[in-house]
Amino acid sequence: MGSRTGSREEHSLQFLNLTKMTTTTASNLPWVEKYRPSKLDELVAHEQIVKTLTKFIENRTLPHLLFYGPPGTGKTTTVLAAARQMYSPTKMASMVLELNASDERGIDVVRNTIVNFAQTKGLQAFSTSSNTGTVPFKLVILDEADAMTKDAQNALRRVIEKYTDNVRFCIICNYLASIVPAIQSRCTRFRFAPLDQKLIVPRLEYIVETEQLKMTPDGKDALLIVSKGDMRTVINTLQSTAMSFDTVSENTVYQCIGQPTPKEMKEVVKTLLNDPSKKCMNTIQTKLFENGYALQDVITHLHDFVFTLDIPDEAMSAIITGLGEVEENLSTGCSNETQLAAVVAAFFEAKRLCVKEMKNLEIEDMEF
């Protein structure tokens, strides 16, 4: 690394103190970890959830929790921050059990590890000198719970109820449907929505400034668009783009993630709506496939682009139906070349409907 500036050094020292790391310097951490909030009030989003959690903790009435939502929206960060608020640093190790997808997720984990932890009270529950702010129960965090086997989830059902006095559970997953209904019923659910851009921007700018990066306005816009509200994606993409190129711009961001740029998509749609079918096929082959883009990615971008077109609802609907069928076919293993023809056909059907609509308008004009 280059020479350190004052602000960099100051920030690094602060970070080291916070994490008590002695062997790893801050500059070696991925930025998603380096800039992860550690307190509830540092979280940039989910004001409602943080407010509710804070009250639960203050009242010491924390229910079993179920955090779900897309990746990178702060689920794990929130529960760890809440745990830090409930327990002092010295108590964390004995009062919090965290299991995640890198641990065993089978039924034995529930029978042994979790039950053994849940059956015992924390030592401070018996302390006669404990203050009223002390939380009397322990916390089990089951991260990436989608990966738990159904048997393990079923085994968890009675544990959650039976040991309520001793321990509270926080289950974290991406999709609610992967958690069995009996577990959902025992938890209070909190949905973590993708972050609003206006919440991501300040954090993004803070990191850019701290790491002394060059970022253009269209580069920032590109990061926000490709992230879809996922803070982890924003930071990871920023880091990989900054390490690969001197400047974070729209072109470098899209090159880094391997997706077609808006300009390329615009040209493709223009061709699809104006040119003969053979030329359409050739254009997509040369412009997109030979650059390494998958048809699935092309379809996803076409879908978003279609809604910016000024065409009749019926035509728009026909394109969407066609693209939907292509995506379904791709998921069952059909070849890209064959399905490409189906995409072209969908746009031709839309053109036919546009022409039909225009003819209807002409007829109405004549009648009038």
Next chain:
Amino acid sequence: MSKSEKQQLAPWVEKYRPKVLADIVGNENIVERLKVIGHEGNVPNIVLSGPPGCGKTTSVWALARELLGDKVKEAVLELNASDERGIDVVRHRIKTFAQTKVTLPEGRHKIIILDEADSMTDGAQQALRRTMEMYTKTTRFALACNQSEKIIEPIQSRCALLRYTKLSPVQLLTRVKEVAKAEKVNYDDGGLEAILFTAQGDMRQALNNLQATVNAYELVNKENVLKVCDEPHPDLMIKMLHYCTDRKFFEASKIIHEFHRLGFSSDDIVSTLFRVVKTVELSKNVSEQLRMEYIRQIAMCHMRIVQGLTSKLQLSRLIADLCRVSAAATATSA
């Protein structure tokens, strides 16, 4: 920590869990039968099956308390899916308990509660068959499960099957109001209605949602409940359906895209849409035939989602399909 202080800290689902059969809300026929058994004794082997949050485990424990009184701790063995469920458990632990002598009044028996019995291995269930018969004079079994078909037929034939159903909105409302009053909650009718909608017949979920809303806001009203419980908003769903009926594809798509942008999973969006189409009175433009077609298209989309196609494109495709069946219905009626 004093007992009352501990109770004060418990989540409301535990704090207000009924201790006696008379307090149980819902499934009245079953509870009445259990009351008679509780009074007369000679409890049969029973299987209690039903969805989560409808009172199965609560009923078993309440019955055990009424039958056995202060001997409940020594005369009841509870096993659940977190304990061993294999064949060795039946051979040793259950038999040992069944063989143990406990002095009980006439017509009273020891009870073995096998909670979450659908998790038992088939081998263990087979081994249970003979045990149930051998010790029937002294011991009775109560099996609780979500899916009764996972209990093997020979066991079911030795038991009385009690099938629990989801609680009705009226039953949920009665209990939710009691708890709200006891906790001095500020609420209005819209708020409780929203609690019932999000709970879908599950008492546990209803109380959890009530407590979460109270912790986040001073007032339990519709807006606050839907914020905390955070489901796709039914009113927006209805508006979207109206656009579909009028074949306004672009406007309808904007709404479902907004749900997707907010981070609801495709499964949640489609499930809520199904509930809305099924339960809400749509405009007069929607005939019963068209409603059925809508449900069919939603079911097809749900199938694709379950197979892994959870993209925004498939949600747009669903809107396109709904608009298409609306157009077909209009053409037919013309």
